[in-house]
Amino acid sequence: MICVKNLSKYFGDFAAVKELTFDIKPGEVVGFLGPNGAGKSTTMKMLTGFLTPSGGEIRIADMAMDQSAQMIQQKIGYLPEGAPAYGEMTPLQFLNFIAQVRGLKSGEKKRRINEVVEQVELHEVLDKPIDNLSKGFKRRVGLAQAILHDPEILILDEPTDGLDPNQKHQVRTLIQNLAKDKIVIISTHILEEVSAVCNRVMIIAEGKLLFDNTPETLLSKSRYYKAVTLHLSYSTDISGLAELPGVRDMEVEQKSGRVTLFPEADTDILHLVTEHIQQRKLPVDTLFVENGRLDQVFRDITHGSKE
């Protein structure tokens, strides 16, 4: 549904986005990850028709962006970075304006405005000028505006930035609950958010696409993926753990005394470890399987590109 080919954007000599190529199909919830200045927002601005690409091609719903921008924009809901709005308006006036521009008829308009106000919990601020709202509420107004016309494609630039934990949760649920035939693209700096809501991750650094796969695959790149961490009540001989088949490495963290066993690629070692613990009657008080550590994978991928 979204086809991007060799997309580039130059600001003067500076290449903010370099030769991006990807397709996104309905049902995909894509997370854009990347360091500051990576080109995430710039890419989104081109996908929404705000910036004209310096090179390459964007096709959305079988229409070319440079020819049918308006038709495409009707299908897109967009939350720009920083959630800009018209500050002198109240959220209610603002949503009314957006609904009119989006061509919603009066009955439909009322219904949709009530729905989104419900979804992002705007009741208490509906009649205050947006300028006077707190950062999180401003973000929610922007979000409400983006989903108002129930778009097929939702592009959200850092949607949960500045939201309280309850609201973060709410927004993630909202994204998950969107009909299964929609396209959602979010950018975020919260790595956990990606495994929580996305089924596809793109890591962009210095304008280049460095990783494009599922969150699980990203996790599996972590050294900690499926590693087993345990803690002993008192110290005893644990060298046997390191010799178990499938265990590649063992690390003991000095401060907490936690022991981590790293598996060889694609092996589950949990059952072996628990068996061994039972046999030797090791005084284990904590034991869990690691999920993979995204921050470390993120660092590896984005720094790796610099070397």
Next chain:
Amino acid sequence: MINVLFKRELASFFATPVAYVFITIFLILSGVFAFFIGGLYERGQADLLPFFNFHPWLYLFLVPAIAMRTWSEERKNGSIELLMTLPITTFQAMMGKFLAAWAVLGLSLLLTFPLWITVNYLGNPDNGVIVAAYIGSWLMAGAFLAIGICMSALTKNQVIAFILAIVVSFLFVVSGSGIVLDAFKGWAPSFVIDTIASFSFLTHYESLAKGVIALNDVMYFLLLMALWLYGGLLIIEQKKAD
């Protein structure tokens, strides 16, 4: 669609004090100019010529003040990104903004009606002439406005937009004033002088203010509006993000 954008823009003029401040200052200044400097009362004639004669100079400073925010503010707070990713054309956005500000200018003019009533009370003016002069003044205000909006499209800094608009408008005003024309007289051929004068707001406004609605004067202001708005439109499309 222009209708929806127009209403939002107009509402924003009145949600912020911009419109009220503008209208108040316009009314005070036009009154001061007409009575104290133009001698509307002392002239002993039942017309509003002194009032209308000061409009170019009034607009020179006041219209850029109302035009400067149109695009600069959108750029500054990033709402331009929201606006331009809605399914509307730049033309529609431009027209919505222009018409809303022009309506505020029209409203300011309408609110000078006590003057009109006063001259009708004091004497027996030709009301047709006065209506024509009002229309002429409003047309000229539109031309000032189009220049201001174009300058506002150039920059996210409202102060710069304001100053640029004054400078450009000033050129259009003075090109027909006696000082400039005198400077050319004596050495430049008369067609040069005529050409310079024909670019001037003053030349075209002069007869309008006297109540003569000539097609070429009206066309001049309409054309000027179209050109400057088109210029602004090109600028916005070229550099939306900077």
